[in-house]
Amino acid sequence: MIDVGSFRAQSCRGLSRRSFLRLGAAVPAALGATGLLAPQQTALANAKARAKSTILVWLWGAPSHVDTLDPKPDALAQYRGPFAPIATKTPGVFYSELLPKLAQRSDRYTLVRSNVSTMPGHPDAGTLGLTGFPEKPEPVQPNFGSIIAKHRGHHGSLPPFVMVGTGIPRDVVRKVDGYGGGTLGKLWDPFPVSCSDTGQVSIPALQLLDGLNPNRIADRKSLLGQVDAAERQLKQAGFEDWNRQYQQAYGLLTNAQARAAFDLTQELEGTRDEYGQTTFGQSCLMARRLVEARVPYVQVNWSEYVESITPNCDFGWDTHIYNFEMLQDTHCPIFDRAFSALLDDLERRGLLDTTLVVAMGEFGRTPRINSRAARDHWPQCYFSIWAGAGLPRGRVIGQSDKYGENPVTDPITPLMVGTTMCELAGLDTQARAELNVLNGGRVIHELMS
């Protein structure tokens, strides 16, 4: 028996009760060897892709670049902050003392210090950061993950674009419009999952199967009846994309390999320890499992995981107050441990050369300390981390000015980020043109050579 998860429907009318599915042999048997689904369109992974899989660690809320990976120890006191720089394995490169593990691993990835955005607010900048384009004018462009998912197509029972996190990132105003398929359609939206610090997995799509507890399913006929009932409920609830989610959920139910990809209990305890017994740590471990299962694109959201001074808001790294305390006490230690473990684990398993791992937020934070002794939004300059996929290692690309306010080298835009990610995933200029995505984007050549 595999504990797949605990699910609580939150928004679908008539589907609000709690269920807990313990999946065993009964379910595949009841559904039949071929399952209930219509065959999915399947495409082979692009053989030219340097990145068979891509992991985007999305540091929602926007981490302070000057307190983490682009410290300015010689800046004036009103800019500098209280953290000391530490040496890294890259000669002459220093990080904040809050990230010692990443400093020890600087020879395994490339750091970009010249990312720029043009949007000062979270949802707008989130869309820009995830799609390469602003929300306006409409239509909203697709998430980089949706582009790669469509290029690769559905492969087996696992969705091609999985988003690990507690739903779509949002702040108090609204969610990020660019979270999903955009112009490519909802079929290429991410498949959301999340897991707790104890490794318990939640798959919201399986809310649709609420009531299909194997203990209540005697045979295939009974199951089909319940599916029909659930479908009627979904239609009444106005659930737009029930069909896709239904298919994906059933794919998980009927395929043991697919279910196993989400089962963190199959990991050695020592491996789970390495990532840290935090929600974000276990989410990064989930990403590695999904890469092993050949999911083309995984987006790990840092959202509700640790930003607990403001319940019910996905502020993430949005440290308008308590910047220094939160970075020191929670965010940096958790990120430092989990992201380092992810790199170690992928390397150890021989997956890093075929997996692109990128970590970034939607912008940076004000180099000048604000009136509340913290930092506000700063789209003019921030960082991104690039590892794997055969990219050169141990380098820093781009440079910011003496306060970290602006790049003094060529700026790296979100469109360039997305174009590079897609290029590494096998979408060359022609493929992007055929999908009519990332128009005008260029690859970050400095990163590739």
Add this chain to the structure above:
Amino acid sequence: MRYAVGAIAISLVLSGAAASNADEPRRLTIDGHVKRDPVFAKADGSELIFTMLEKPTQLRLMKLNLKTQQVAAVHPEETRSEFEATVSADGRYLAFVQNRGNLSLALVIKDLAENKQADIPPQGGFSGMHCPAIAPDLSRVIYSYPEDGRQHLFECNLRAEQRRRLVDSEGVNNWPHFAADGSRVVFGSSRDDDYEIYVMRPDGTDARRLTHSPGQDIRPKFSPDGKRIAFTSNRDGNYEIYLMQADGSGVQRLTNNPEQDDCACWHPDGRSLIVVSERKGRHDLYQIAVP
């Protein structure tokens, strides 16, 4: 600006470091959730209060009975995050930080005997108080609050009135803690560069720097007899608990854990510390003997 110990030197430093003087730590909690800020709630050392990240969206104040090792919520019905608790020496007052909205935090002072509560609400916009400390004579509460781009130490009385700025310096001032006789307050500050430990009179005067090391020296706590100070430092490349004499001399490393040790709290008998120790990625409270 001085540079902290380089990360690549960490393994060398640790392998060459002197062995810990502490006896084998005693594990007090087993859930592994992220924890912070343990403080004794009773003078006989029978009960602790600490902050726990109970779920991703809530920090909760918990109490631990050290005899039974039972853990329970201090405010079981509370849905807002609460953290950084402190208890008066007589156990009557409990002060802590409470979330009141989006990035808005209040300072709450509860009179447990009278079941009354006073607070300093958020000041509008994004704002929040930090780390209250209650004077042993119950004359005041000192806390940290940011204004004008710096983070100062303020004081108020136990009715959360007569608010006054005590310490006005560059940088961040935080983690105030009273000596048991009320004659001094130890705190952390980045006024001179990175975080160091300072001591001052309770009225904010005569601030003196006690530590001089690269990296962070934070969260100082006076021993019950006022002769020593426990604090957290990453001077050796990793967060460990250190001890020093109250004048800053005789710095001694107490823990030697490849993961983080932090948030030291003296047992009332002065013979041990409660610390938050990260081991195998889990955060639990441990009791360690003090030499």
